[in-house]
Amino acid sequence: MIVKIQKSFAQQVGTLYLVPTPIGNLEDMTFRAVKTLQTVDLIASEDTRNTQKLLNHFEVKVPQKSLHEHNYNERIPELLDFLESGKSIAQVSDAGMPSISDPGHELVVACIEKDIPVVSLPGATAGMTALIASGLLPQPFFFYGFLQRKRSVQKKELDELKGQSATLIFYESPHRIKETLKNILEVFGNREVVICRELTKLYEEYLRGTAEELIEYLSEHSLKGECCLLVSGATETAEEEIFTGTLKEQVEEMISGGTSSKEAIKSVAKRHGLKKQDVYKEYHEL
Incomplete structure (x- = not known):
């Protein structure tokens, strides 16, 4: 295996910036995140309509292209060509960090394979x-x-x-x-x-x-x-905490917490390696 080394800020091609967005409060947007959005050539957004509200708030005029789970196969080659031409892209999700339960990972992997720098900005998650x-x-x-x-x-x-x-x-x-x-x-x-x-x-x-x-x-x-x-x-x-009390008491405790009697009996039986019928009989005192 050959180790690949990325020099994030010394390159001839464009850069992919991963920019976190607020998870609720717009004041959590960092100065660096706003500046990055203002200076890149393109913004790749999970939902362009949602991101446009953020861009309007911070007076960002940079154009957007959508990048989400339904179009990334078609969109990524286009974005790679854009980056290899020397231009930069900021990728954002609707809220928080790209790739964390949101789109983003596929573009990051594609950029790494092409030796295109990927720079992650810290922020809300x-x-x-x-x-x-x-x-x-x-x-x-x-x-x-x-x-x-x-x-x-x-x-x-x-x-x-x-x-x-x-x-x-x-x-x-x-x-x-x-x-x-x-x-x-x-x-x-x-x-x-x-x-x-x-x-x-x-x-x-x-x-x-x-x-x-x-x-x-x-x-x-x-x-x-x-x-x-x-x-x-x-x-x-x-x-030890789970298994305290008789079988009947354990079932009753789960039922009091909102679990159905059927599921409680099944769960208690599983705890002790017993048949459900045995716990059923114990609970109903049969």
């Missing part, structure tokens, strides 16, 4: 912003992003993550977060959880509690705005 104010251990952390929507697939993902001792960071829709928490409770047990919504905006809010407590809260309240979901990592005592 929801996961880190929420983590340091969550109260959960900030390091180590494991950023996962969005979980799959289908319940069976999501539970499989969570099962692969349950042994992680690092604080886990997910992004989730407010409409799906209650069901995701139920899956987390079933797979991980009753861990400490923090939901952060509307980051950097007027109605920013942190909800802290156990998985069961937050499920109960969400049974009576609805959330708005994209959510950052943080879950404490696995600990040596976690298993």
Whole structure:
């Protein structure tokens, strides 16, 4: 393997700048980010209509081209030709850092293969912003992003993550977060959880509690705005905490947290390596 060395600011071709945009509050835009957008030759945007609002606010007159998950195969060769001609591009997503649960990675890889410099600017990203104010251990952390929507697939993902001792960071829709928490409770047990919504905006809010407590809260309240979901990592005592009480008491505890009796019985049976029928009989005192 030959090591490839990039001299970011000593090149003859154009440069791809990865420019973070605010995740809510426009005042989080950095001076360098604004200057970069003003001085490049083209802006590659996830959604040109959304980005135009940002450009208008900071009086940026540079033209845009869309670059998103549906057109990157056709668009990337065009952008590479543009960069190889000596011109520069700023890539932005709708909010936060490009490539972090957003488009961007494919263009970065294509530029590296062509020896085109890629320069990343520091800036806002929801996961880190929420983590340091969550109260959960900030390091180590494991950023996962969005979980799959289908319940069976999501539970499989969570099962692969349950042994992680690092604080886990997910992004989730407010409409799906209650069901995701139920899956987390079933797979991980009753861990400490923090939901952060509307980051950097007027109605920013942190909800802290156990998985069961937050499920109960969400049974009576609805959330708005994209959510950052943080879950404490696995600990040596976690298993002991999960398995306290009789089988009947464990099932009742999960039901009180919003889990259906069927799912609670299934989860408790899995904890102890028992048949569901055995836990069912214990719960119903048959």
